[in-house]
Amino acid sequence: MIGRERSVSGLSAADPIAAPAPTRAAADRRVLLVLCLAMFMAVVNFQALSPFLPAVARDLKTSVALLGQVTTTLMILSALLGLVIGPIADRFGHRRLMVGGFLAIAVNLFATSVVPSFPALLGLSLISGAGDAVLFGLPLAIAGSYFTGVARRWAIGWTAASLPLGMVIGVPVVTAAGSLIGWRGVVAALGVVTLGAAALARLWLPRQSSPAPRPARRWSFLSDYRTLLDDRGLRSLYAMSGLRGVCWIGVVTYLGAFLADDRGFSPSGIAVAYMVVGAGEMAGSLATRHLRFVSPRILIAIATALQAALVAGIFVLPLDPALTLSGLAPLMFCEAVSFVAVATLLTAETPGSAATTMILNGSVINLGSAFGSAIGGVLLAIGGYAALGLGLTLFGVTASVVALLSARRHTASHSLAP
Structure with missing residues (x-):
């Protein structure tokens, strides 16, 4: 498979023979x-x-x-x-x-x-x-x-x-x-x-x-992050991760309460909804490898824009329970596609190490998630689930715009390369 x-790149370093x-x-x-x-x-x-x-x-x-x-x-x-x-x-x-x-x-x-x-x-x-x-x-x-x-x-x-x-x-x-x-x-x-x-x-x-491990020097890890953050392409990818994290965790955090309070789902119905969410996200993660005909940055822009549109539709429009449930799988499918595409670009384009690059990405996602949980509560208190949906949609749209601008810069830089 x-x-x-x-080609293998990571078997034991002590074994010189493939x-x-x-x-x-x-x-x-x-x-x-x-x-x-x-x-x-x-x-x-x-x-x-x-x-x-x-x-x-x-x-x-x-x-x-x-x-x-x-x-x-x-x-x-x-x-x-x-x-x-x-x-x-x-x-x-x-x-x-x-x-x-x-x-x-x-x-x-x-x-x-x-x-x-x-x-x-x-x-x-x-x-x-x-x-x-x-x-x-x-x-x-x-x-x-x-x-x-x-x-x-x-x-x-x-x-x-x-x-x-x-x-x-x-x-x-x-x-x-x-x-x-x-x-x-x-x-x-x-x-x-x-x-x-x-x-x-x-x-x-x-x-x-x-x-090979390098000798540690006090505060030397700051230079690792400076290398990453000096790269404009990686800064854009991290921005996408943070903005997507706000939108994603805002949905997941309040989804159960929304389904029960606003759409009248029973506890068993909510359990089914979460299974649909997980299945949609898993399908999106596995499907991304088949979408190689689309530029990764354009793919992120399209998937994130669709995700934002689905968040607005599910939380703002007066949909019945069946339509609400049917929108959850494509919502999480799009979220997973953009997640895998960002991760693939980060590992392929990083000027630094893979570990620092990806763990920094995880930190950005976690910070975005914490902010998404907090801002979601504020929006819910101010204007109910409609305000929550519109607010989260704004973060998704912003992530899509960042992806489009990054794609344009990436294309321009490659067209100018000798």
């Missing part, structure tokens, strides 16, 4: 499986408590509203910690950081399963945020640097598809298990699964999937 479509083709193909599949597990567990860790918030609030003697702040804190900490973790991954190797990310998530889950109070749970956000920063950004960096050519699109697409897979499969399974063993039991079980994933990362990821 993928192994037959690329492995036979069947061995390379098997190694490729193992590497891709670990990357998909990382993204899957990042989502499950992020959403682990969501189905149990009322029960968690009762156990910890707090409110659901306060528990919601744990998620916001996690996103902000993940964004800030990612700024340090990216350069660390470049200096000490991707495999070590991936194993460390899995272990951080496992520690967070085990500690959460026995947490006695809300302040203690909030404190665990530091560990959870560090793990999320690694498992959300670094797998895409490895997919973009370990695989090459056409296989890079395949690898990034499958890795990105594991995010919605966590919602489609992970969250329902966690919810069902929680009804049998309680929220503390299911969170502890997730910790055991994450330890197993850490072991697979230790065994299957290549020893050297990045340039």
Whole structure:
């Protein structure tokens, strides 16, 4: 499959002789499986408590509203910690950081399963945020640097598809298990699964999937970011990521409440809607590799503009439940297409390292997501769901305009090249 479509760039640096083709193909599949597990567990860790918030609030003697702040804190900490973790991954190797990310998530889950109070749970956000920063950004960096050519699109697409897979499969399974063993039991079980994933990362990821580690110098990581941000093309791509993050998380955060309050969905109907959302996003992640006939920047502009139009239609127009549900899959399909296209461009065009590039992208998305959650609440309080839809649409349209301007500059610079 993928192994037959690329030349290997990341097997053990200690082995100077290329492995036979069947061995390379098997190694490729193992590497891709670990990357998909990382993204899957990042989502499950992020959403682990969501189905149990009322029960968690009762156990910890707090409110659901306060528990919601744990998620916001996690996103902000993940964004800030990612700024340090990216350069660390470049200096000490991707495999070590991936194993460390899995272990951080496992520690967070085990500690959460026995947490006695809300302040203690909030404190665990530091560990959870560090793990999320690694498992959300670094797998895409490895997919973009370990695989090459056409296989890079395949690898990034499958890795990105594991995010919605966590919602489609992970969250329902966690919810069902929680009804049998309680929220503390299911969170502890997730910790055991994450330890197993850490072991697979230790065994299957290549020893050297990045340039040789460099000696660390105080504040030297700032030069890594200066290299990235001095590039006008990358600045545009990061702007697209942040703006898209605002639009995307604004939709996801308030979708359940919107479906129940404004469209009259039952709890089972909302569960179906979230499965539709995850399926649409997964399909978009896998379909992007087949859209090579479109310039990536134009593809981002089109997909983001369609996403913005669908947000406006779903939240503003008085649609019946069936039409509302039918619009969710294409909405998330477009979101996933633009996500994978941005990630592919970042890994292909970065003047710096893949790890720092992609973890910075994850930090930008997390900051945009935190802002989207906050601004969404303000818009909802001011003008209801119609105001929320219009506000989020504005961010999507802005991202599309940035993509179009970037495409024009990119075309002009290449036409002037000798």
